[in-house]
Amino acid sequence: MYNSGKIIAGLVVFLAFFAFPFYYNLGKANARPEPKLNTPVIQQLAEKKCVESRDFMRSEHMQLLNDWRDSVVRDGNRIYVNAEGKKHTISLQNTCMNCHSNKKEFCDSCHNYMAVKPYCWSCHIQPKEDKS
Amino acid sequence: MSINRRQFLKIAGASTVLGLGGASVVNSLKRGGLEASQMSPDPKGLVAKRWGFVVDVSKLESEEDYKRCADACHNIHNVPVFKNDKLHEVKWIWKEPFENTFPGTEHEYMSHEFKEKNFLVFCNHCAKPACVKVCPTKATFKRKDGIVMQDMHRCIGCRFCMAACPFGARSFNYLDPRGKDTDGTPLIKVENKTFPTRMIGVVEKCTACYERLSIGQQPACAEVSNGAIVFGDLEDPNSEVRKIIATKYTIRRKPELGTQPSIYYVIGGSEHA
Numbered sequence: 001m002y003n004s005g006k007i008i009a010g011l012v013v014f015l016a017f018f019a020f021p022f023y024y025n026l027g028k029a030n031a032r033p034e035p036k037l038n039t040p041v042i043q044q045l046a047e048k049k050c051v052e053s054r055d056f057m058r059s060e061h062m063q064l065l066n067d068w069r070d071s072v073v074r075d076g077n078r079i080y081v082n083a084e085g086k087k088h089t090i091s092l093q094n095t096c097m098n099c100h101s102n103k104k105e106f107c108d109s110c111h112n113y114m115a116v117k118p119y120c121w122s123c124h125i126q127p128k129e130d131k132s
Numbered sequence: 133m134s135i136n137r138r139q140f141l142k143i144a145g146a147s148t149v150l151g152l153g154g155a156s157v158v159n160s161l162k163r164g165g166l167e168a169s170q171m172s173p174d175p176k177g178l179v180a181k182r183w184g185f186v187v188d189v190s191k192l193e194s195e196e197d198y199k200r201c202a203d204a205c206h207n208i209h210n211v212p213v214f215k216n217d218k219l220h221e222v223k224w225i226w227k228e229p230f231e232n233t234f235p236g237t238e239h240e241y242m243s244h245e246f247k248e249k250n251f252l253v254f255c256n257h258c259a260k261p262a263c264v265k266v267c268p269t270k271a272t273f274k275r276k277d278g279i280v281m282q283d284m285h286r287c288i289g290c291r292f293c294m295a296a297c298p299f300g301a302r303s304f305n306y307l308d309p310r311g312k313d314t315d316g317t318p319l320i321k322v323e324n325k326t327f328p329t330r331m332i333g334v335v336e337k338c339t340a341c342y343e344r345l346s347i348g349q350q351p352a353c354a355e356v357s358n359g360a361i362v363f364g365d366l367e368d369p370n371s372e373v374r375k376i377i378a379t380k381y382t383i384r385r386k387p388e389l390g391t392q393p394s395i396y397y398v399i400g401g402s403e404h405a
């Protein structure tokens with residue numbers, strides 16, 4: 001084989017370079033997001049429960065919010081009846097953020113981790129938070 | 133490998149059934165929590181077949197009276213106020229002199245008082261809205277109750293609707309409404325925390341206070357107008373708007389264009405005209 005030394009050396013350098021992100025992060029625990037639920041309003045709740053179950057909200061809140069948006073804006077339906085038959089007013093600013101007034105520690109903690117940038121806040125006013 | 137027609141159809145049929153079945157299983161898994169759930173209107177909400185307005189500017193005497201109506205609307209809807217930068221102005225309701233409100237109807241013998249009178253103008257919630265016809269994304273659409281609604285989530289800022297609307301009822305956000313005026317003051321002085329703002333690049337206009345109607349409140353401008361703006365169901369012969377229209381002389385803006393506005397302006401006439 002011609003130039004085998006150079007080729008192998010080149011491959012080693014290439015692999016070392018290519019795999020850099022993997023061994024750079026090796027052994028570093030990437031702290032999983034811990035969205036905080038300790039807002040004053042949530043602490044006051046008798047039953048600490050969102051509009052649907054925690055698992056459902058975790059995986060489906062984006063779909064639920066899309067459905068809510070269309071329901072209010074397109075059909076004028078503002079009351080949401082959940083799986084248990086409980087009624088909630090459909091409103092991101094006035095219902096969701098009333099409990100989750102800690103957007104930075106709640107919404108942002110996962111969204112930043114997942115590198116998603118929902119554009120809700122270009123128009124919807126986020127709660128004022130003391131801590132930056 | 134070659135298959136005959138019969139084999140092909142069998143395979144196609146079977147995979148269709150599998151495919152459909154598969155999709156429904158996935159869907160019901162995914163949306164499991166939502167099945168028993170539903171959305172409905174607030175029972176407190178006001179309902180009508182066709183919402184409309186009667187505007188009687190004889191009840192607006194001072195500059196203050198006009199301002200009170202416009203401010204009520206702009207404050208609760210977080211409409212940016214451009215004090216200096218008029219080019220980028222955003223407005224939902226404003227005053228307009230007679231000749232701009234009803235162009236082509238002014239004449240040389242008209243009383244000076246009338247010619248100088250200002251009118252309050254806002255989106256007419258037309259029965260045949262030109263804006264809705266041209267909107268490529270259905271961001272502006274007509275609700276069943278006649279309100280011409282604006283879905284800010286869908287608006288792509290093409291401004292076709294602004295070109296189509298003969299009343300200038302729509303404003304484009306050339307600048308970020310959360311930004312500052314040329315003198316450094318915020319465009320939205322005090323945010324109404326219960327209502328959103330808009331963002332740069334979308335079109336906005338009067339939405340007939342849909343958010344207030346849905347919880348049983350009157351439009352904000354009507355509420356503070358001392359009776360100069362009356363809101364009601366045009367299809368209901370017993371509504372207040374219909375009673376005024378039946379007893380007073382009213383005109384609409386640019387009726388010849390065929391958009392069929394839902395704002396009726398009282399032009400003179402006594403209670404028993």
Ligand code: SF4
Nearest residue numbers: 255256258261263297
């Ligand atoms: S006034 Fe203009 S914006 Fe309003 S419904 Fe009529 S055409 Fe559309």
Ligand code: SF4
Nearest residue numbers: 267287288290291293
């Ligand atoms: S600017 Fe927005 S509302 Fe107007 S026509 Fe374009 S998409 Fe529709």
Ligand code: SF4
Nearest residue numbers: 205338340341351353
């Ligand atoms: S009806 Fe509501 S949105 Fe329209 S001009 Fe009056 S206050 Fe503003």
